[in-house]
Ligand code: HEM
């Protein structure tokens with residue numbers, strides 16, 4: 001079973017990521033398993049999902065906006081955002097939007113070209129799970145989450161930007 | 172100027188440790204070059220023609236004498252004894268070894284400097300008017316705002332992998348000296364009818380391959396909302412900016428393709444979601460930042476100084492320099508002095524370590540220990556008592572830093588070009604020199620008057636050639652270095668992009684070309700008109716005719 005980083009620990013991946021679109025037959029065949037569907041399939045099969053045994057998450061391409069699934073966030077146990085290449089930064093914006101604007105509180109997973117040197121920024125944008133690219137060392141990657149002790153901006157963990165905290169401390 | 176507290180110091184220390192680890196992994200072969208690339212770029216490290224190049228941030232151009240001495244130290248120990256000031260108020264070193272860079276960064280951290288986000292597809296160093304806080308015609312000191320933007324943009328987790336680089340300029344004076352309109356975001360500090368402070372916001376400006384003047388997307392943004400609004404613009408850009416083509420990836424293309432109104436609506440929509448949230452600036456934070464830029468301990472002095480008057484009447488060379496390089500100050504008895512780093516035969520913006528130390532001492536002695544770097548690649552001592560001007564000038568003269576050509580034809584803005592840059596089509600430094608040699612006569616230069624010449628070695632436009640009154644662009648013509656000339660550009664209040672005159676010229680022809688252009692100007696000039704105004708009045712034809720003969 002694949003391993004990933006979740007909430008700063010290395011865990012077995014309990015989910016199957018379906019990179020290609022699936023129809024209802026294909027979904028039936030996956031009954032009993034936890035699956036992450038492409039957003040297009042998730043939207044298409046939305047009505048049929050309650051019948052699925054196992055959890056159903058959704059993953060978004062870099063060009064797909066969280067807005068499209070906003071009405072149903074309550075029912076989604078996991079959202080994955082894809083980095084087709086690590087230099088494509090669109091998913092950082094989607095992550096912040098999901099966490100800060102839309103209040104999504106469950107697992108937010110980075111998938112694709114996920115490299116240890118980007119983990120710190122990803123986690124500040126709200127990702128709490130990282131399905132790292134296969135060649136990455138997970139123990140080393142966890143350490144990267146502590147590259148900085150503090151930051152100027154707000155984040156999911158510290159909702160106040162530094163300037164609001166600093167003025168109290170420094171008088 | 173801004174001083175670091177424990178938070179700033181800690182972040183910088185963490186950053187250096189991070190980059191030290193990344194560099195070590197790269198040198199051990201554990202980090203692929205393509206994966207190291209954006210990491211090193213965001214720490215200012217390019218790999219150039221001859222060696223790596225390190226670009227160090229000088230936030231909004233403010234530099235202390237201590238910092239300048241540190242730069243001199245770095246020039247001596249890690250480079251070849253000189254540095255190069257850029258058009259973005261930064262400094263570049265052309266010869267450091269990659270393995271030394273973490274140590275250089277540690278040295279910089281000691282004096283609260285760094286190379287963070289000086290390159291790469293992220294938010295770059297924010298720039299502003301080099302006279303901020305001292306100018307006679309200021310609306311509001313832009314530096315507290317620049318510092319607020321610096322902190323917001325530094326290590327911004329959402330915007331480290333934008334489609335392309337992103338540059339913000341802030342202007343708080345009446346005469347824009349920051350080329351604000353050709354930045355991705357241009358912020359003009361304004362007051363509304365009620366006297367409240369805010370920003371007029373421009374977006375989508377930029378030079379490079381497709382030069383564009385920024386368009387207004389908000390006439391008045393109350394200052395409290397500055398950061399949430401910037402977040403909103405950047406988010407729209409991060410999402411929708413083109414990533415399929417590097418040359419279409421700047422925000423200017425997005426704004427153009429989306430249309431300004433639609434773009435504006437998208438920003439407003441994002442902004443509504445962020446507005447009044449934790450990013451809303453507080454009076455306390457504004458005051459905290461403002462306090463760093465308090466006036467220095469000015470003396471009470473009269474504008475009239477008998478010493479100065481005497482020197483001006485007896486020393487013609489000093490008077491010429493005074494006339495050209497000294498500007499009005501908001502405080503009586505004080506002046507703003509620009510040291511033109513444009514002596515003939517020296518690459519524009521270059522400065523030796525010896526000169527750096529010398530200038531640092533002068534700053535301590537005459538200008539409260541502070542300096543500014545200008546986007547025209549010069550240095551400014553912003554708070555000099557008028558009675559000290561003559562002594563200062565004599566000191567500058569001893570180090571060849573007294574070029575009296577600020578704003579004149581030989582105050583050329585020039586990129587490193589083919590001598591250093593791997594992207595160049597042509598050399599640019601020798602072109603600058605050939606022009607300076609031809610127009611060596613100071614009397615004549617002064618008669619010609621205010622005229623900006625900008626040279627870039629390729630269409631990336633690092634030398635801002637589009638906004639030069641005379642712009643010179645290196646092009647490749649069947650493997651030979653040629654130069655395309657444009658006229659009428661300006662980065663001032665009436666920002667304009669230059670018009671190309673016609674077919675390009677060989678390197679050796681450029682001084683003659685300049686001579687002909689100046690000839691036409693002198694022939695048509697009315698009164699004390701500036702070159703750019705004559706051009707605007709008479710148009711391209713007379714210049715074209717002088718260069719290429721009559722069209723028939
Ligand atoms: C020697 C190494 C350098 C390299 C490889 C380099 C590369 C580039 C590139 C590729 C662009 C175009 C970016 C774009 O349009 O998206 C650019 C633009 C620019 N660079 Fe450089 N540059 C270098 C040095 C400099 C220097 C020394 C200066 C200042 C003298 C400078 C200032 C600028 C400015 C002002 C722009 C235009 C900004 C705009 O498009 O709005 N660069 N540079």
Ligand code: SF4
Pocket residue numbers: 586587588589592593594595596627628629630631632633634
């Ligand atoms: S304009 Fe071109 S040649 Fe000049 S520094 Fe920029 S990239 Fe290099």
